[in-house]
Amino acid sequence: MTTPQRPSTDIGDADSAKNPEALSTLATVLSPVTLPCGRTITNRLVKVALYEHLAFFYGGPPNSYHVRLYDTWAQFNWGMIMTGNVQVAKTHLSLGRDVVVPEELTEESMQPFKKLASAIHGVSSKPLAVMQLSHGGRQSCRFIGGRRMNQAPLAPSPIRVTGRKKGALSRLTHHALFQVPKEMTLEDIDDVAEAFVKGANLAWKSGFDGVQLHVAHGYLLSQFVSPKTNRRTDQYSAEPENALRLVRRIVDGIRDAAPKDFIIGIKINSADYVHSDTAKDDTTDGDRALEHVLSIAKWGNIDFIEISGGDYEDPGIAKSPRQAFFAQFSHRVLKALDTLTVDTKRPLMLLTGGLRTPSLLCSVISSGHADLLGIGRASVLRPDLPVYLQELYDASDSDALDSPFEREPHLEYPTYLRHWSLKWLGSILPSIPLIGAGVTMAWYSIMLRRIGTRKVSSTDSRKTLKPNYGLGGFRAVVKLWFWVAKGDQT
Numbered sequence: 001m002t003t004p005q006r007p008s009t010d011i012g013d014a015d016s017a018k019n020p021e022a023l024s025t026l027a028t029v030l031s032p033v034t035l036p037c038g039r040t041i042t043n044r045l046v047k048v049a050l051y052e053h054l055a056f057f058y059g060g061p062p063n064s065y066h067v068r069l070y071d072t073w074a075q076f077n078w079g080m081i082m083t084g085n086v087q088v089a090k091t092h093l094s095l096g097r098d099v100v101v102p103e104e105l106t107e108e109s110m111q112p113f114k115k116l117a118s119a120i121h122g123v124s125s126k127p128l129a130v131m132q133l134s135h136g137g138r139q140s141c142r143f144i145g146g147r148r149m150n151q152a153p154l155a156p157s158p159i160r161v162t163g164r165k166k167g168a169l170s171r172l173t174h175h176a177l178f179q180v181p182k183e184m185t186l187e188d189i190d191d192v193a194e195a196f197v198k199g200a201n202l203a204w205k206s207g208f209d210g211v212q213l214h215v216a217h218g219y220l221l222s223q224f225v226s227p228k229t230n231r232r233t234d235q236y237s238a239e240p241e242n243a244l245r246l247v248r249r250i251v252d253g254i255r256d257a258a259p260k261d262f263i264i265g266i267k268i269n270s271a272d273y274v275h276s277d278t279a280k281d282d283t284t285d286g287d288r289a290l291e292h293v294l295s296i297a298k299w300g301n302i303d304f305i306e307i308s309g310g311d312y313e314d315p316g317i318a319k320s321p322r323q324a325f326f327a328q329f330s331h332r333v334l335k336a337l338d339t340l341t342v343d344t345k346r347p348l349m350l351l352t353g354g355l356r357t358p359s360l361l362c363s364v365i366s367s368g369h370a371d372l373l374g375i376g377r378a379s380v381l382r383p384d385l386p387v388y389l390q391e392l393y394d395a396s397d398s399d400a401l402d403s404p405f406e407r408e409p410h411l412e413y414p415t416y417l418r419h420w421s422l423k424w425l426g427s428i429l430p431s432i433p434l435i436g437a438g439v440t441m442a443w444y445s446i447m448l449r450r451i452g453t454r455k456v457s458s459t460d461s462r463k464t465l466k467p468n469y470g471l472g473g474f475r476a477v478v479k480l481w482f483w484v485a486k487g488d489q490t
Contacts, residue, residue: 022401025362026393030386032079033371035303036345037261039209041128041372043079044365045386048306048352048374049132049212049267051095052084053445053480054452058146059090059100061112065452065485066099067119072451072465073379074122077386080372081120081127082212085134088195089146092136092153092220095438096144101133101199110206117207130263131203132212133196137220138181138229154188155181156223156230156238189236189246192220197253200262210263213250216308217269221247225292240288244295255301265350266296267306270329293333300344306374307333308352330369350374356408358389358401380447381406384462409443411473439473442480446471449483 030043054065073081087093090100102109113131120129136145138155145153161178162171184192200211215221223229224246230238236245247266254264270289296302307330330351337346352374355361364370375385382388382405392400447467471479 022362041079069452113206134214135220212265306350
């Protein structure tokens with residue numbers, strides 16, 4: 001793989017990718033690239049993990065909804081397709097309805113996972129199938145986390161989840177939903193490491209091409225990495241020499257158990273390292289995040305590192321310190337990796353967050369900020385995105401490069417909640433974590449469910465994949481939580 005030069009182009013500036021040059025770069029976006037393990041991705045477009053909410057309420061195997069959903073993506077030439085969270089512990093779910101690694105790996109228990117891997121591989125382009133493995137840790141909720149009501153979740157240290165929003169209602173709901181976690185013993189840590197390796201074994205034996213370890217967004221592995229959540233003083237502390245010890249142990253265990261060409265990726269969120277919403281620059285946090293990425297690269301057994309973060313285009317987010325930190329961080333990582341001297345090929349960098357136009361995809365590649373392009377919510381709005389981009393390139397349609405792939409939903413509470421007599425209700429709903437922060441997530445989850453409830457063939461009109469923009473945010477939240485699955489769930 002040829003390492004691109006890395007000019008200091010601002011990836012947030014879509015105009016920096018002039019259309020004629022962007023068309024040329026679009027060819028690179030659509031071209032294959034090889035991972036360090038030797039597997040080839042047919043193009044740079046990666047459908048990254050999304051919250052699905054499709055399994056049984058207290059977790060279970062993939063079902064017919066998952067199979068139809070991923071079969072749809074597989075028909076449209078994605079280079080790599082990642083599943084949503086597959087929890088390695090059935091007692092540490094996120095918001096319920098998670099896919100869970102079975103207790104015993106038998107032919108019967110693995111059959112649903114084999115069906116899912118086969119659906120992702122499809123029949124023509126054969127995208128690489130990657131299973132994302134996760135453990136909720138302290139973020140596993142009290143009522144829907146899969147535990148008894150009085151059983152606390154496990155975490156590196158007994159530090160409860162607290163919300164950023166202030167106010168009595170926010171504190172009350174966080175107190176009700178999130179318990180003070182139980183500090184993990186060394187035996188607990190051994191069990192978790194074994195659970196992740198078992199999850200990778202499940203993926204390999206079921207026909208997946210690899211796994212991604214979720215070391216981001218406040219889940220258990222990221223809790224060990226961060227001094228905000230890890231106050232341990234033993235060999236699993238958050239000190240520089242220990243912070244990645246558990247992750248390294250899991251990676252080595254997977255490498256020992258799986259074939260050499262089995263893909264291993266890691267997801268890191270640069271914003272997890274920022275402690276303040278107001279600080280203009282936090283060099284210490286940036287250096288620590290960079291050191292972690294470089295340490296992982298030096299292991300010599302990781303194929304890709306996903307860096308997720310903010311949104312490139314939203315003006316409000318773009319002005320925030322977290323968004324600026326994310327853009328700068330991605331550029332720093334690639335520059336540092338280019339100068340890294342290791343005996344093996346460096347991992348490819350997968351950048352995720354706010355990539356909504358062809359020009360932005362081209363700009364990320366041409367400015368050398370990433371090797372792979374992570375597409376999340378846009379893959380719900382346009383499941384056929386790779387085919388659409390190929391059509392733009394074949395037609396030399398440079399005028400369409402600056403246009404969004406698809407318009408995004410405009411979500412508001414219904415009119416009756418904005419009436420003066422009910423404004424109090426509309427004002428408190430955003431303070432409830434599972435409602436306020438989850439309105440957009442709920443809408444996209446419903447659109448995923450909509451795709452998964454019907455069989456779409458490659459001969460059908462792609463217009464049938466258009467999202468339902470008539471669904472409002474409040475109705476999406478209601479539909480998300482009050483859903484009874486119908487038909488075959490195996």
